[in-house]
Amino acid sequence: MLSREDNERITRVGPGTPGGNLFRRYWMPACLTSELGQPDDPPVRVRLLGEDLIAFRDSKGRPALLDAYCPHRRAPMFYGRNEDCGLRCVYHGWKFDLNGDCVDMPSEPADTPLKAKVKIRSFPVVDCGGIIWTYMGPRDTMPPPPDHxxxxxxxxxxxxxxxxxxxxxxxxxxxxxxxxxxxxxxxxxxxxxxxxxxxxxxxxxxxxxxxxxxxxxxxxxxxxxxxxxxxxxxxxxxxxxxxxxxxxxxxxxxxxxxxxxxxxxxxxxxxxxxxxxxxxxxxxxxxxxxxxxxxxxxxxxxxxxxxxxxxxxxxxxxxxxxxxxxxxxxxxxxxxxxxxxxxxxxxxxxxxxxxxxxxxxxxxxxxxxxxxxxxxxxxxxxxxxxxxxxxxxxxxxxxxxxxxxxxxxxxxxxxxxxxxxxx
Ligand code: FES
Ligand SMILES: [Fe+2]
Missing domain, CATH: 3.90.380.10 (Naphthalene 1,2-dioxygenase Alpha Subunit; Chain A, domain 1)
Known part of the structure; x- marks a missing residue:
């Protein structure tokens, strides 16, 4: 038997919850490696620990995991175009690489300072054992990758x-x-x-x-x-x-x-x-x-x-x-x-x-x-x-x-x- 309070602590996994903070100290499976397919294949929806994310394999074959929503006006990145080492939001064309950096902002003037400032949330990933794993916690407490x-x-x-x-x-x-x-x-x-x-x-x-x-x-x-x-x-x-x-x-x-x-x-x-x-x-x-x-x-x-x-x-x-x-x-x-x-x-x-x-x-x-x-x-x-x-x-x-x-x-x-x- 558990008290109601402990049952809540152990079962809730969203951001900021005690249980969610615990899961965010481990590498967790985000999707199967096979789901990402070939470089520049369509992005894949991932929902993990109550957060909506998007996974894709970029042009160089590297797996990436980003926030599911564009930081401009929150359009869904799922409909994004996976092209030339980044995922382009198809609402106004902002494009992000696997580090979350904005690498193109065609709807703004060429010299806009916004481009250097805006990032999409990105998560570290490793591909091992047929699984894409991610770590969603604070970077300074990130443990070494899984080794089963x-x-x-x-x-x-x-x-x-x-x-x-x-x-x-x-x-x-x-x-x-x-x-x-x-x-x-x-x-x-x-x-x-x-x-x-x-x-x-x-x-x-x-x-x-x-x-x-x-x-x-x-x-x-x-x-x-x-x-x-x-x-x-x-x-x-x-x-x-x-x-x-x-x-x-x-x-x-x-x-x-x-x-x-x-x-x-x-x-x-x-x-x-x-x-x-x-x-x-x-x-x-x-x-x-x-x-x-x-x-x-x-x-x-x-x-x-x-x-x-x-x-x-x-x-x-x-x-x-x-x-x-x-x-x-x-x-x-x-x-x-x-x-x-x-x-x-x-x-x-x-x-x-x-x-x-x-x-x-x-x-x-x-x-x-x-x-x-x-x-x-x-x-x-x-x-x-x-x-x-x-x-x-x-x-x-x-x-x-x-x-x-x-x-x-x-x-x-x-x-x-x-x-x-x-x-
Ligand atoms: S909402 Fe993504 S570029 Fe505007
Ligand atoms: Fe069983």
Missing amino acids: EWTRAPATHRHVTKTFEDCNYLQALEGGLDTAHSSFAHNNAIHDPKELRNADKSPSIEIERTDYGYWYASTRKIGPDRKWIKYYNYIMPTMQARGGITAISGGHNDVPKIDGHIWVPIDDETCHVYNWALGYDENTPLTPEYMEEFSAFTGRGKDDHIPGTFKLIRNKANDYLIDRKLQKEKTYTGITGLNTQDYALQEGMGQIVDRSQEFLGTSDRAIVTMRRLMLEAIDEVAQGRMPRGSDPTTYRNVRAHDEIIPADADWRGALAGEIVAKF
Whole structure:
């Protein structure tokens, strides 16, 4: 449970809010690299942390991120012309480069001093791991750019997609960190004794705070002599990494990999989920065919989207095409698609959950710890300190892993060689 006041602090992300100030101390995904296309391609709308922005790739191929509105009379830069290393507002022709400098002001006299004075807001960007990241906070506190194992890996070994989710980021992030729900929401065969999700429905959870956030490990008993360890990383502010194993989900985890999400606030009431995956080692590339099969299994394959958008066809407006017969006979949810199941539950809570009304149990420890860390970090920023997880050296070598080991084995020893980066 959270007080109403803390719930406000942690869920609101706009400029000048305590939570918004925290997010503005990290590099955040603005869009996929692929969205920007080729040099001088049309600009792309970005809405991030409650602010409207415009991204484009200039003539030299450099990514840029500017305010969505022209500083002259606030015309939309989305209709702008991407030409010769800058974006030209088509209302009166003022043109801005990627630094936000006005490089042409044809509607004013040639010697106008205004041109040197006027700037459009511009944001630093880096292109890594298939994502254009930006930093929206004060320049003097800008940390080094992201350095995750999956952003360092060759493009052949990683895969990144993006999905729109119609709720506040926090309830979506909480769903990701919540290991216990997979026995229910994601159980695709509730009567099948071979389905691992039926083996132990109340996993024990160990958590340890780190300089980047925390790691946590869940243990499920699998019969009398084995146990299933899931070792995860939570990297602040909103990234999670998980291991993948062969034994669950039919053939869909037959390529060993690490995967996870970053939940990125669009504004207070919606978010984008960046879904990333990394092949286990240099011998494990992730082919586009395999990743499409995996994405389809999770409910966000190519055919699952409203064409030309990041929105799913199964959505709140059509009750996620719930199948009540399937629900009676085979699954708890009756909803097809692993992440569709998540979205139905998280979006169905309403845009922003009122956490003063909940009752938390022992299986919610990872969620409680994340909330504490976020609220502490909000205070740290308010006191002028760098928040946990903003320094990439704290997380660059971590890795998540899943393994089934003998019931009497010490999981720390058994997993020691697996929970460090291989790229
Ligand atoms: S509003 Fe953009 S140039 Fe006038
Ligand atoms: Fe889930």
